[in-house]
Every structure is written in structure tokens, then in C-alpha cells.
Amino acid sequence: MASLGDLERTVMDVLWAADGPVAATGLRDALAGRDLALTTVHTVLSRLEAKGFVEHDDARPRRFRPRASRAEHAAELMHEVLGRAGDRQAVLARFVGGVDPEEARLLRQLLAESGPDTPTR
């Protein structure tokens, strides 16, 4: 039994690959291998809509399309991670924060000075 998160990702993959908006029945048919009930597809779609990843048009039956491409979502995330907000707000712990080129050069120098040939304790 696939998890909801897994289904959401699969549905998004179909929507991202599609040429235009897709109806729920179309999604069910595209995922025929998974043997999903139409209500399950609707559940997943409404969850995705609530999270703001999917929108529907006014056609009958309603057709769904992604609000942004996969690359745009990845870019949005990285923008926040690399930006000041992520660093300062303890939302996430970043391995190394932003550094200016001069500081990066000093760090490399520090590493070179201790040299791999003179092993530290």
C-alpha cells in the first residue's frame, strides 16, 4: 500500500509530464497500473490543492494542472535555504552558511597550512 505522500508525488509526476490540464479520470487512467479508485485520486488532488501545488479550471469535469514546474519548486526551496531567512531563523540547520570569497580563501589557506603531510593529533 503506497503512502499518501508517495501518491501525491506520483500524481504530480503525471501532471508535470502532461501537455495540458488533466481531469481526475485521466489521472486514474494514467495511473492504471496502480489500480486507484477515483475517490482516492480526488483525495490526493484536494490535498495537493490545499498545499498550493495544484489548481483546477472551471471546465466540467474539472481539469487539474500544476501551479509551478518541478524546477520552480526546487528553486523556491533553494532560494529560501540560501537566503538570509533560512540562516537566521533556525528553520533549518545549514552545514555551512554563506561566506564571502575572501573568507573562503582564508579557510583554504588555513587548511593548506596544516597540510595533510603534517597530520594533526
Place this chain on the structure above:
Amino acid sequence: MLPTTAAALAVLAALLAWPVPALLGRARWPRRDPLVALICWQAVGLAGGLSIIGALLVHGLAPWGHSLSGAGRALLTGDPARDPVRGDHWVTLTLAAVLAAELLGVLALSWVRTARTRRRHRELLELVVQPSAAAPDARLLEHPAPVAFCIPGARPLLVLSSGMVAELDDRQLAAVVAHERAHLAEHHHLYLLPFLAWEAALPVLPAAARAHTAVRELVEMRADDRALASLGGPDPRRTLAEAIVVAAGGGGGVADGALAVGGSALGARVRRLLDPPAPLPAAARLAALLAPGLLLLVPTALLLAPSLL
């Protein structure tokens, strides 16, 4: 007359608002034992808030009794004030209420706000990235900048960028992952949260910003230490230092002036990896652990003990 309890608490609050954080922020021993230093900072923050609110409260309640317990009992039983209630009593009582509400309110607000942002990040990640079978809590994000981070929470996620994986060898990558796992295992985001909130609540207090910066650095050093303990290989210290330098130099870089402030802290981190300072002697460590306990005990005792007069 100002009760001695209120005066003692006010002196303690003044010490904790300026000289103590300044000394602790400038001290060199914290990098020898980041965990003990983190405990000291938590105590400074907690005792500081407790003593300033306590001082205001004890002074404001003075007409009802010269200790918090005495005044509280008098108020509960509906006894009239023994001394006349002046304007300054109402002012300090109001200040105490405003300060307590602000500190707790900002803390709750930061909690809710970061939780919401984290949930959003997690949703984005789970949608965009396929989990690998090998590490179900790790995600590989397609991006050229060498970036690694973790999203704390009930279902923590560890994220590596493809740029990070490309620039590091296997041992360096293992060091980065061990560092991030250390953050998650010790819930470092919880150590940071109060200082983040105090800084937002008290922007006029330089000690709040200083404390936040110090705790942020110490948390990174602590994660380095814990990562080292779990790493194999010939020279894990150097491996981790190399990973830091690569991640810093690989153009992860927002060359943003505001961010570069953290840079010298990175230097300290690399330096203590390459040339580890001697651990604190047992006696010094014990003293450093007793101090925060005492620091919390003093305002608590002052507040709860019956009048010192």
C-alpha cells in the same frame, strides 16, 4: 521602601543583561566544551528573564507583602494592602505583565512560524525529490551549489544538494551527514529557539543578539564534535574540516554582506578541528556546570523564599 528581594533581583537582572553575556561571549573556553557552554547560555537566558520579571513583580506587589509568596497569599485571601499602593507599584506590575507576555508571546510566535515554514519545506521536498531506498530520511536536491541542511521535526529530513555530492569524496560526505544527524539527534533547533525569540523580542538589548550568535556557533561546534565521535577513517578531524572548506568555497555563496558576519565563526570551527584545544579539566568542567545551576537557583530562591527582611 524597595524590598531587598526586588533590589537583589534587579542587580542580578542587570548583570545578566550586560556583563555576563559579554564575558561569556568573549571567553575562549566555550570552544573547548561547547555542550557545557550551551548549558551556561540557556541558564543565562532563563535566569535573566526570571530575575527582571521577578524584580518588577516583587516591587509592584510590595504593598501586599515583602515576598512573592507573602504578597500572593495576601492577594488570594483578599487581605487589604498593608502599605499605600502608589503609582510606581502599578507601573512595575504593568511592566512585569507586558514583559512576560512579550517574551512568552514571541516565543510561541517563533515556534508556530518556524513550524509552518518547516512543514512547507518538507512538503516541497517530498514532492520534488524521490527518496532513496538507502537513506529514507535523506533527500538529494538537484542544485549546483554545495549545500547540506536538515529540517528538524517529528519526521526530520536531511538534504544534500547534487553540488555537495559532486564536490566531496565519500568520507567527506559521510562527515557532513554525521554533522547534520548530530543536529537532529540532539535537537539543536530547540537550543536556538529561545534566543531567536529573545532577540526578536528585545532588539534594544545587544546581549540578546550576542547570545543568539554565540549559541548558533556553539551548536555547530557541538555537532562537529559529535560527528567526529561517529566517524571512522584515518583523520576524521581533517576530513570534516575539508568538507567545511569545500562547502564554504564552492559558491554556495550568496556573497551577501549580512551573511558574511558568520564567516569568522567558520574559521574558528575549522581551526579547532585542525588543532583541537585541550578539553576542560574536570574541576573546571564541574564549576562550569555548577554555575548555571546556581544561576537558576538564586532568582528562584529569591522569588519563593519568604521576605529576606
